[in-house]
Amino acid sequence: MKTVLLTGFEPFNKATINPAWEAVRALEGWCGDGFRVEVRQLPCVFGEAIVAITQAVDALQPDIVIAVGQAGGRPDISVERVAINIDDASILDNAGLQPVDAAIVADGPAAYFSTLPIKAIVRACREQGLVAGVSQTAGTFVCNHVFYGLMHHVAERGIKAGFIHVPFLPEQAAARPDNPPSMDLDDIVAGIRTAVEVTLATDTDLAEAGGATH
Amino acid sequence: MKTVLLTGFEPFNKATINPAWEAVRALEGWCGDGFRVEVRQLPCVFGEAIVAITQAVDALQPDIVIAVGQAGGRPDISVERVAINIDDASILDNAGLQPVDAAIVADGPAAYFSTLPIKAIVRACREQGLVAGVSQTAGTFVCNHVFYGLMHHVAERGIKAGFIHVPFLPEQAAARPDNPPSMDLDDIVAGIRTAVEVTLATDTDLAEAGGATH
Amino acid sequence: MKTVLLTGFEPFNKATINPAWEAVRALEGWCGDGFRVEVRQLPCVFGEAIVAITQAVDALQPDIVIAVGQAGGRPDISVERVAINIDDASILDNAGLQPVDAAIVADGPAAYFSTLPIKAIVRACREQGLVAGVSQTAGTFVCNHVFYGLMHHVAERGIKAGFIHVPFLPEQAAARPDNPPSMDLDDIVAGIRTAVEVTLATDTDLAEAGGATH
Amino acid sequence: MKTVLLTGFEPFNKATINPAWEAVRALEGWCGDGFRVEVRQLPCVFGEAIVAITQAVDALQPDIVIAVGQAGGRPDISVERVAINIDDASILDNAGLQPVDAAIVADGPAAYFSTLPIKAIVRACREQGLVAGVSQTAGTFVCNHVFYGLMHHVAERGIKAGFIHVPFLPEQAAARPDNPPSMDLDDIVAGIRTAVEVTLATDTDLAEAGGATH
Numbered sequence: 001m002k003t004v005l006l007t008g009f010e011p012f013n014k015a016t017i018n019p020a021w022e023a024v025r026a027l028e029g030w031c032g033d034g035f036r037v038e039v040r041q042l043p044c045v046f047g048e049a050i051v052a053i054t055q056a057v058d059a060l061q062p063d064i065v066i067a068v069g070q071a072g073g074r075p076d077i078s079v080e081r082v083a084i085n086i087d088d089a090s091i092l093d094n095a096g097l098q099p100v101d102a103a104i105v106a107d108g109p110a111a112y113f114s115t116l117p118i119k120a121i122v123r124a125c126r127e128q129g130l131v132a133g134v135s136q137t138a139g140t141f142v143c144n145h146v147f148y149g150l151m152h153h154v155a156e157r158g159i160k161a162g163f164i165h166v167p168f169l170p171e172q173a174a175a176r177p178d179n180p181p182s183m184d185l186d187d188i189v190a191g192i193r194t195a196v197e198v199t200l201a202t203d204t205d206l207a208e209a210g211g212a213t214h
Numbered sequence: 215m216k217t218v219l220l221t222g223f224e225p226f227n228k229a230t231i232n233p234a235w236e237a238v239r240a241l242e243g244w245c246g247d248g249f250r251v252e253v254r255q256l257p258c259v260f261g262e263a264i265v266a267i268t269q270a271v272d273a274l275q276p277d278i279v280i281a282v283g284q285a286g287g288r289p290d291i292s293v294e295r296v297a298i299n300i301d302d303a304s305i306l307d308n309a310g311l312q313p314v315d316a317a318i319v320a321d322g323p324a325a326y327f328s329t330l331p332i333k334a335i336v337r338a339c340r341e342q343g344l345v346a347g348v349s350q351t352a353g354t355f356v357c358n359h360v361f362y363g364l365m366h367h368v369a370e371r372g373i374k375a376g377f378i379h380v381p382f383l384p385e386q387a388a389a390r391p392d393n394p395p396s397m398d399l400d401d402i403v404a405g406i407r408t409a410v411e412v413t414l415a416t417d418t419d420l421a422e423a424g425g426a427t428h
Numbered sequence: 429m430k431t432v433l434l435t436g437f438e439p440f441n442k443a444t445i446n447p448a449w450e451a452v453r454a455l456e457g458w459c460g461d462g463f464r465v466e467v468r469q470l471p472c473v474f475g476e477a478i479v480a481i482t483q484a485v486d487a488l489q490p491d492i493v494i495a496v497g498q499a500g501g502r503p504d505i506s507v508e509r510v511a512i513n514i515d516d517a518s519i520l521d522n523a524g525l526q527p528v529d530a531a532i533v534a535d536g537p538a539a540y541f542s543t544l545p546i547k548a549i550v551r552a553c554r555e556q557g558l559v560a561g562v563s564q565t566a567g568t569f570v571c572n573h574v575f576y577g578l579m580h581h582v583a584e585r586g587i588k589a590g591f592i593h594v595p596f597l598p599e600q601a602a603a604r605p606d607n608p609p610s611m612d613l614d615d616i617v618a619g620i621r622t623a624v625e626v627t628l629a630t631d632t633d634l635a636e637a638g639g640a641t642h
Numbered sequence: 643m644k645t646v647l648l649t650g651f652e653p654f655n656k657a658t659i660n661p662a663w664e665a666v667r668a669l670e671g672w673c674g675d676g677f678r679v680e681v682r683q684l685p686c687v688f689g690e691a692i693v694a695i696t697q698a699v700d701a702l703q704p705d706i707v708i709a710v711g712q713a714g715g716r717p718d719i720s721v722e723r724v725a726i727n728i729d730d731a732s733i734l735d736n737a738g739l740q741p742v743d744a745a746i747v748a749d750g751p752a753a754y755f756s757t758l759p760i761k762a763i764v765r766a767c768r769e770q771g772l773v774a775g776v777s778q779t780a781g782t783f784v785c786n787h788v789f790y791g792l793m794h795h796v797a798e799r800g801i802k803a804g805f806i807h808v809p810f811l812p813e814q815a816a817a818r819p820d821n822p823p824s825m826d827l828d829d830i831v832a833g834i835r836t837a838v839e840v841t842l843a844t845d846t847d848l849a850e851a852g853g854a855t856h
Contacts, residue, residue, distance in 0.1 A: 013855075071856035075289070076393040078856075084724050084753060084778075088853025100849050101761070111726060111753030119743070129385035133393050136726075137779035140853030165856055170401060171343035173289070179347050181289040181395035187384060207742050211730025211782030213655075214713035214720075214807055227641075285642035292642075296512050298539060298564075302639025314635050315547070325512060325539030333529070350512075351565040354639030379642055421528050425516025425568030427441075428499035428506075428593055503717070504821040557813030561821050598829060599771030601717070607775050609717040609823035615812060 002035040004196050005062040007053055009069055009142065012044035012094055019169045020068040023188040030193075035200055038062065044142050045095040046087060050104075050149030057153060064160045064199050066116065067150055068192060069143035071135075071165035072172070075181035077125055077191035078135035078165035079118045083148035084111045088140035104148045112151035114162030117205035121195045130191050131183070134210035138163055160199055164192065216249040218410050219276040221267055223283055223356070226258035226308055233383045234282040237402040244407075249414055252276065258356050259309040260301060264318075264363030271367060278374045278413050280330065281364055282406060283357035285349075285379035286386070289395035291339055291405035292349035292379040293332045297361035298325045302354035318362045326365035328376030331419035335409045344405050345397070348424035352377055374413055378406065430463040432624050433490040435481055437497055437570070440472035440522055447597045448496040451616040458621075463628055466490065472570050473523040474515060478532075478577030485581060492588045492627050494544065495578055496620060497571035499563075499593035500600070503609035505553055505619035506563035506593035507546045511575035512539045516568035532576045540579035542590030545633035549592075549623045558619050559611070562638035566591055588627055592620065644677040646838050647704040649695055651711055651784070654686035654736055661811045662710040665830040672835075677842055680704065686784050687737040688729060692746075692791030699795060706802045706841050708758065709792055710834060711785035713777075713807035714814070717823035719767055719833035720777035720807035721760045725790035726753045730782035746790045754793035756804030759847035763806075763837045772833050773825070776852035780805055802841055806834065 008021030021041055030037040040056045042049045057065060071078055085108050087099040118134050125132035138144040147163035154161050166188045173182035222235030235255055244251040254270045256263045271279060285292055299322050301313040332348055339346035352358040361377035368375045380402045387396035436449030449469055458465040468484045470477045485493060499506055513536050515527040546562055553560035566572040575591035582589050594616045601610035650663030663683055672679040682698045684691045699707060713720055727750050729741040760776055767774035780786040789805035796803050808830045815824035 069856070074856070075387070075395040081728070082726050082752065084755075086723070086755070086853075088776075088851060090851050090853050090855060098851065100851050100853075101847070109752055110724065110755055111751075113726075113728070113752055126388045129383075129388050131384050131387045131393055131396055134730075136782060137854070137856075139856040140778060141855040143856055169343075170345050170397075173345045174340045174343050179290040179345055182345055183384075183396075184398040184401065187398065205743070209730060209732050209740065209742050211728075211732050211742075212779070213732060213783040214711070214716070214779075214781040214785055283642070288642070295514070296538065298510050298541075300509070300541070300639075302562075302637060304637050304639050304641060312637065314637050314639075315633070323537055323539075324510065324541055325537075327512075327514070327538055348516075350568060351640070351642075353642040354564060355641040357642055419529070423516060423518050423526065423528050425514075425518050425528075426565070427518060427569040428497070428502070428565075428567040428571055503815070503823040554816045557811075557816050559812050559815045559821055559824055597771075598773050598825075601773045602768045602771050607718040607773055610773055611812075611824075612826045612829065615826065 002063040003060055004035055004037045005056060005060055005065045006037060007040045007042050007067045009042050009044045013091055018070050019166050019188055020070050022185055023166060023192050024068050026189045027192060042146060043094060045093050046097050046099055046142060046145055049142055049146045053146055053150050054153045062159060065150060065154065066195055067146050067163045069165055072168050073180045074165060074167050075131060077130060077132040079121050079132065080114060080135050080138040080147060080163040080165060081118060082111050082113050083138060083144055083151050085109065085148055086140055087145055093142055104145055105152050108152055112148060115160045116162035116199050117202040119206040119208045119210050120202045121198045122210060123206060123208065124194050124198045125191050128190065128194065130187055132191060135165060136212050164195060217274055217276040218249055218251045219270055219274055219279045220251060220253045221256050221281045223256050223258045227305055232284050233380050233402055234284050236399055237380060237406050238282050240403045241406060256360060257308060259307050260311050260313055260356060260359055263356055263360045267360055267364050268367045276373060279364060279368065280409055281360050281377045283379055286382045287394045288379060288381050289345060291344060291346040293335050293346065294328060294349050294352040294361060294377040294379060295332060296325050296327050297352060297358055297365050299323065299362055300354055301359055307356055318359055319366050322366055326362060329374045330376035330413050331416040333420040333422045333424050334416045335412045336424060337420060337422065338408050338412045339405050342404065342408065344401055346405060349379060350426050352379065378409060431488055431490040432463055432465045433484060433488055433493045434465060435468045435470050435495045437470050437472045441519055445600065446498050447594050447616055448498050450613055451594060451620050452496050454617045455620060470574060471522060473521050474525050474527055474570060474573055477570055477574045481574055481578050482581045490587060493578060494623055495574050495591045497593055500596045501608045502593060502595050503559060505558060505560040507549050507560065508542060508563050508566040508575060508591040508593060509546060510539050510541050511566060511572055511579050513537065513576055514568055515573055521570055532573055533580050536580055540576060543588045544590035544627050545630040547634040547636045547638050548630045549626045550638060551634060551636065552622050552626045553619050556618065556622065558615055560619060563593060564640050592623060645702055645704040646677055646679045646706045647698055647702055648679060649682045649684050649709045651684050651686045655733055660712050661808050661830055662712050664827055665808060665834050666710050668831045669834060684788060685736060687735050688739050688741055688784060688787055691784055691788045695788055695792050696795045704801060707792060707796065708837055709788050709805045711807055714810050715822045716807060716809050717773060719772060719774040721763050721774065722756060722777050722780040722789060722805040722807060723760060724753050724755050725780060725786055725793050727751065727790055728782055729787055735784055746787055747794050750794055754790060757802045758804035758841050759844040761848040761850045761852050762844045763840045764852060765848060765850065766836050766840045767833050770832065770836065772829055774833060777807060778854050806837060
């Protein structure tokens with residue numbers, strides 16, 4: 001029996017809902033052929049968020065960890081490629097912190113690559129009609145922070161891990177004057193579900209172009 | 215008993231599906247308290263499209279007409295404000311026509327404003343969590359062409375009429391490398407349904423800002 | 429000797445500079461073979477702006493009038509196609525006014541098309557390496573207001589008239605956190621200069637596609 | 643006397659000009675108080691580009707190296723923060739190569755951070771009215787490839803090094819139907835010049851927010 005840990009953040013930046021957590025908690029208790037899913041909510045706070053995810057990893061000893069966060073304004077399920085060792089916050093976190101150009105792990109490596117099959121996840125989503133893509137940056141806020149902290153913690157343990165960014169929900173976009181792109185919760189859930197299934201089933205990622213010229 | 219005519223276009227520009235028609239045909243046969251809905255598919259062809267919609271108006275004698283078209287790349291249900299008397303096609307229509315700077319109706323007025331309650335429709339959509347907005351241009355392709363032809367035909371008849379643009383479906387966006395915004399069919403249908411209900415219920419549109427600085 | 433009237437707005441929305449006025453005043457006193465240019469600054473105030481431009485037209489009896497305004501966020505010299513008979517302000521003008529869905533001219537036509545050779549202007553700009561395009565909407569703020577008021581005033585007089593939107597200057601874009609597109613003042617001036625020269629030299633506009641699908 | 647090496651790429655992807663090289667070569671022979679600038683053109687070819695830049699570094703023994711590349715579609719002088727150890731080409735390079743998910747340096751670190759004072763460069767540009775920003779990703783094409791190869795080569799040598807992406811020139815944007823953002827060559831040159839001056843003058847970078855939430 002394999003264990004899959006999914007995490008989603010609490011709402012942040014004055015929002016009252018976070019599509020990442022809504023999608024993750026919709027998968028609580030999901031069991032399949034040879035696996036079960038555990039979910040955890042993370043605080044949107046530098047430092048505390050890494051403590052929370054690493055404690056969950058230690059307690060659950062999962063085989064796969066996918067952390068999920070909101071990327072308001074992106075139109076797609078963004079499968080992140082790389083986490084970088086820097087905090088540089090353009091807004092306050094939920095504890096009022098705003099670190100600028102601070103290393104996440106002093107003397108840690110500059111970056112970690114996702115160990116999820118990112119290309120296979122994107123292809124499987126698209127084949128189902130879900131809008132998805134590889135992203136070359138997870139930003140420098142709490143999402144990248146958790147992604148880096150997670151990868152650093154599991155680096156030597158053979159756990160497949162990574163991060164996925166998801167769009168605003170329609171109800172969030174509808175409340176904003178600039179009408180950003182959005183995605184239905186069912187589609188976000190289907191994307192995360194696909195990411196779990198593909199990761200369970202994939203040993204070697206697809207070799208398909210998914211990069212950016214800049 | 216009031217009659218509401220909804221139209222949607224056939225697929226165009228090499229597509230195999232048109233979200234406008236998918237949404238409209240989902241409402242075929244919809245009846246409510248004092249109204250019934252008729253739907254028609256329009257060819258995506260200059261000239262023929264106006265013939266089709268005006269023949270349907272003459273045959274059905276509707277009280278309300280809402281024409282619906284695809285605006286690939288827009289993230290919202292776009293309630294159009296104005297139709298202009300010009301065809302200027304940047305791509306071919308389904309008959310291979312590409313008029314440039316031709317009047318739709320020789321000696322016709324330069325434009326017609328929608329007579330739908332556009333602000334009330336946008337507000338009602340947003341209150342339901344649907345992403346919607348007023349649009350100041352319906353372009354210069356077959357959508358604007360039909361919008362103008364419709365308004366010209368009903369101008370003296372007391373029929374409320376207008377045009378709504380809708381986003382790509384997720385399955386369309388997923389098949390494109392640039393990951394444009396999209397909207398679930400259920401949400402598009404809900405938006406069109408809301409437009410019908412609000413138009414039936416509204417005598418005077420809301421006076422809420424919905425313009426653009428440029 | 430032909431007279432060309434160029435107008436540009438004063439700064440608005442708390443800005444201290446308006447690229448439209450900076451470009452127009454750089455052409456003050458410009459004379460060429462058979463023409464001279466007059467420039468006027470317009471207040472960014474509903475009503476007053478139309479009074480100012482129509483008084484200037486009556487005083488100068490120009491052969492050509494090109495009104496110029498800022499379209500912050502657009503990357504190109506946008507040659508406007510059509511002015512619509514509606515004010516719908518999403519921000520306050522410089523007198524604190526914010527009309528919503530008010531006709532500019534009661535019983536006026538719904539719209540006026542530019543009588544400038546808009547396609548020829550765009551092509552001439554591009555051939556010089558200036559980024560330019562036709563725009564299908566001038567918005568619903570003071571720019572569209574002046575454009576409509578101008579066209580209404582000159583409608584029966586055989587004066588060629590129209591409106592051009594221009595981007596932020598680099599110094600404006602550099603002061604904003606979102607790094608919008610911008611254009612050097614020299615390039616904006618070159619674009620307006622080109623518009624004047626092309627309008628003087630063109631009897632019949634080019635028939636080149638310049639429209640939008642939506 | 644300090645030596646500053648600037649590199650720019652040859653045109654790629656069927657273009658006939660590259661703004662990066664145009665800007666860099668405009669600074670050939672520039673000497674100031676205690677420094678002189680050397681410039682080199684790089685082939686836009688995986689592998690060869692790194693060979694060219696590392697040979698130039700070995701030959702010139704520079705104190706500072708700034709590699710410059712084109713980021714068509716970006717509106718600003720983009721000072722890159724981080725280079726990642728991956729090639730993932732969505733288009734062909736100038737030799738027809740298209741590596742997918744290949745490490746640039748086998749067993750190399752996942753990433754290197756720029757050692758330029760990226761925040762100070764951005765601030766100095768903005769104070770001069772130049773549109774600039776920090777970028778969290780240099781993509782996965784030849785630009786990132788050279789950036790990574792450069793940082794790997796100079797990692798232990800105390801050379802300050804990094805990468806700057808620049809927009810299309812107006813003449814490039816004018817030739818494209820989608821009217822992307824652009825920047826005058828003079829402004830691009832001024833931005834690169836500023837980067838050199840700031841790097842020469844700065845020991846410790848500014849601690850100003852310059853990150854992204856995602």
